[in-house]
Amino acid sequence: MTLSLDKAPTSANSAAQLPTKETAAAQKRRERLLTISIPLCVIASLIVLWHVVVTVNEIPHYILPGPWLVVNSLVNDWHILLPALWVTTKITLMSLALALIGGGGMAILLVQSRWIETALYPIMVILQVTPIIAIAPLILIYAPTTQAALLICAFVVAFFPILSNMVQGLKSVDHNLLNLYELYGATRWQTLIYLKLPSCLPYFMTGLRIGGGLALIAAVVAEFAAGSAGAGSGLAFRLLESQFRLNISRLFASLFLLASLGVLIFALTSFISWWTLHRWHESSLKREN
């Protein structure tokens, strides 16, 4: 595979041809195919290696189940895992949405006046630097339901990266553009809507990507802290439960679902970021040289 790859450009060079549109498109297609297939190959070979190690060493399934057993439990325990996955997804997305509204709104409020910022920013920092696992027990006491407590925990964690990125973005608006708006007699509101919000969009998107990942982590950590059981529990509880019952294959299945959810959230936020910025922002552009 590598050989044929190396060969293609060489033959093109020897013919002293400029790459035509078609070959460029073909090259792009091949590049895209490779970027998808290479990681897949690596993952596949790791799974094969896992299978071989488990079979050759005859490792008992309650210590390390083979990949086949994990798939088995994923299918057989689907009726248990799916509701749990749904709970975790719901908490993560809801807390992320709240963090977006709260963080964005708070950032706009903070940059309105230096005094508001002086008054509120330290509290935001204290909230951020205190480990969520340490606040979780308190939140669990005061929150009306466990679900609400999990939601608050995930919100607190996802809130700060969105807030601090937004504040940074709102403060980094091009001074000349601010002068221009002032010169044309723009109102505060117009400056916010037409200038400040669009120009801090890249910062907001960074906050969204970080916040999305953190919301999931916080939702899981908070559920560990809550240790709640029953019908309304998320994947974290299923993880703990599987551990207590030495049902390691289900533990792996839960872990697989958590990781998939994380990847999905990352892909989604990355796509939103690309989609909103690709027409104008440097971060989403390919360098043309």
Add this chain to the structure above:
Amino acid sequence: MVIAEQGSSETHLQPTADTAASRPLVEMTNVTKVFSNGTVALSDMTMTVMPGEFISLLGPSGCGKSTALRIIAGLGGISAGSIDWPSFRINSRGLPDGDISFVFQEPTLMPWQTVFGNVYLPMRLKGISRKAASERIMSALESVGLADFHKAYPRELSGGMKMRVSIARALVTEPKLLLMDEPFAALDEITRQKLNDDVLALWKSTGITVVFVTHSVFESAYLANRIVVMKARPGRVDSDFPLHTSLERDSHYRTSEEYRQACSEVSARLSEAMGGEEHA
């Protein structure tokens, strides 16, 4: 070509048929600006801008020419003296309300807006709909030769084209006064000459008043019919004189003996202004 001695602005007023139009646009009297760090950016500047003038503020960096331009635009307060805009509507903050446009050294375009959207900005802020503004936007873009690029984003344009968009945005409101702060300093010489010709053509065809900040003697002598030479530390006016030429300002003028002479005389004024401090 005549370079008159420094005097009050009234003595070298161009004769105008309409007396109402000869009200000054801007009157700066003994304006001083001190920055918050204590630097005296501008000291005791008195200048009157009359309609139809093409004034060039010429001087070394740090002479306060950009500060003076910002003050004329109503951007940033003054520490002492007074400034008045007799020909403009004044808003509640005591500043001119519209009718003044500013072209910065950088194109200062919004990267998330197309060329059209960027030129639309001044009218959008006035609450004019996109549709109603469309015709004027397109004609402003046409006047800088960019009508075909109205859908492009700023990143797709060259430096000179971005600057043209910036000029189109300044012209779209049909202002009385156009302020330009070293607008072409970052461009290559060829683009710069082309844009200088464009600005001159716009000045001639629209009768707009221009105040143009530059540190280039050649640009000053090519464009302006009045030159204000400034000196640094603290920034102040050193000399203020009209520059009238018998030739039309175009590519012929650029290679003429008269232009060469104008350059050398303006250059002499500038080195006179800088002379004192170089030995200080």
